[in-house]
Amino acid sequence: MSPFVAQWQLDPEVDFLNHGAFGACPTAVLAEQDAWRARLEREPVRFMLNELEPALDRARAAVAAFVGVEPRSLVFVGNATAGVNTVLASLPLRAGDEILVTDHGYNACNNAARYWGGRAGANVTVAEVPVPVREPNDVVRAVLAAVTERTRIAIVDHVTSPTGMVFPVAEIVAALRERGVLSLIDGAHAPGMLPLELDALGADYYAANLHKWCCTPKGCAILVARPERHATLRPLVISHGANTRRTDRPKLWLEFDWVGTIEPSAILSAPRALELLAGLLPGGFPALQAHNHELVCYARRLLLDAVGSEPLCPESMLGSLASVTLRDAAQAPGFEASPFCEPLYAELCARRFQALATFWPAAPRRVVRVTAQLYNERAQYQRFAAALAELA
């Protein structure tokens, strides 16, 4: 058993190979959250009115340093999907505009694009990125091939959810900018999995979860915007910040830091989560990321052997999450809000494995995805590959 299992609260009876879905929060970080909540409940008004802003600023400073961005460009949101919706709702779209997504994109965000685009009469177009991807440039070419003179914004995953590959977002962002197209990077899985330098990346907008690979409690995510986008970026929940006369803080913070009463303890625990993860291996985050990457590459090799399928991308395009497609051309089960629709998922659960088993309409194939986090070990993937060979 991994010596790091004791840091988390995960059920020891389950081979938990889906850190990518909702993360998992270490015990020490949950204790930090408890401390914040206790402080809040001791004097809720003093906390919310006097103590929350400085506490948010400390959390923002720590997170901003971690993802390589100026704090003034970073706000907290509930989750990455909320961040993507926020950007789309704020965008002055016009009838006939196009929002570009890829066929590796996240269903929820594609829905958001159709909804907010549809309100303005804008259309959603889909860039097809055929698999297997041989090299990162395949993705750049596929995205750019779908850009038209009507393309207003492109939503591109940093790490794709169904197919588990790291897209070359630096090249994509630069090429989009050359063409006058805004970039919205959905980094739902990226912070903690990949080193980030968001100011250098220069995406117009970057939305990301911290509850996944930074292991914060649920309810902690970020939205980053280039300075020239701040003026038009508005939260989905308009509150007191909209007409404040305060000038002591950036307007972006005044609006996003108060979206009605929320429970802020997950956000405020982010610095502790970063500190904890950085301290688990002698080499800090780089060592953690290398460990998880090597482990998931190992896992993918086992799974590809087990199901007799080809890799969707080279190992150099993996982070700590990898998908394999099953060879059968399964009947599309109809996309559901949860993977319940995929009987394979239920069968894996029954055998005490937790891994993503879903249907990827673009293939169209069933997809099985596993993740690697410090609490995992090779034997878990060996057991899983054996089960998958039997079931799939």
Added chain:
Amino acid sequence: MSPFVAQWQLDPEVDFLNHGAFGACPTAVLAEQDAWRARLEREPVRFMLNELEPALDRARAAVAAFVGVEPRSLVFVGNATAGVNTVLASLPLRAGDEILVTDHGYNACNNAARYWGGRAGANVTVAEVPVPVREPNDVVRAVLAAVTERTRIAIVDHVTSPTGMVFPVAEIVAALRERGVLSLIDGAHAPGMLPLELDALGADYYAANLHKWCCTPKGCAILVARPERHATLRPLVISHGANTRRTDRPKLWLEFDWVGTIEPSAILSAPRALELLAGLLPGGFPALQAHNHELVCYARRLLLDAVGSEPLCPESMLGSLASVTLRDAAQAPGFEASPFCEPLYAELCARRFQALATFWPAAPRRVVRVTAQLYNERAQYQRFAAALAELA
């Protein structure tokens, strides 16, 4: 000291007279929240995919019964302001439409009306409800006097925030419906403070917090809509529910129950909070509400004497929250996102009182507001009135 102090975690050094701002959560309810969070962290995927929906449904059933509405018409949102934004964002407004608010309305919600209305070219109009209000019908008349043929929706507080009075929402909703105007009742303070029968009330939309007078953890609020409004009501965060083919649950639930990953433990603790509050006095919630009402009426009499001001409304229009205006015509300090702008607030804090002290632009007067909850006792208001007489 009130025998109920031990149920809460409030700082014993502070006279906490502002339950209305953010509520306060009893220790037993926080323990329930801990249990939900522990269950989530033991197997996050199983919890989110297999256990969350039935748990939400149990919470929804308990809350729906408490507020007197069919569960199918109730969804959870983060807070009442988010609920108001949700309704406004969903509404098919047209250029020239009018959104009616009152001058007792909540600044954040007025901002939301201006923002979402402004996107559609709709205008916000303000019904003036002059104080003192002599009888509930004064409010009905004032609201109806501001309705025009362009009025599409009226946002009316059930319990007003700056002025702390209970508006006659049943009469207002009925009169608006006769005139073809939609009603959005902002019940931020209502559940737990007032008996609610929302199906009988028949408002088109009703948004309310449970973290205030139902004493849940922060992050628990509801949005209720009449059945004929369900089809057009969409969450601010569009996610998987938008294109689900599931038919086993109402579409409203499928969209609102999954708005990306949230920490649901506050919502799931609502049944425990209701059960706890119902059990604190032999007469249950009616006894609790009567106790708090009597206590706040007592407090208001003391405060009116202390500042030499007239009541804003009869005691029959109070719940468990009451405001008094100060007699000075203070310079408008400029509305801020927090009451920091009001020096009186800081002075009260320094003397270890926690009460709302703000500026009500409609008067224009400074306003001091106190609340009464079971953990309060008469001596606290006596001390507060003495301090206020000295300071104000």
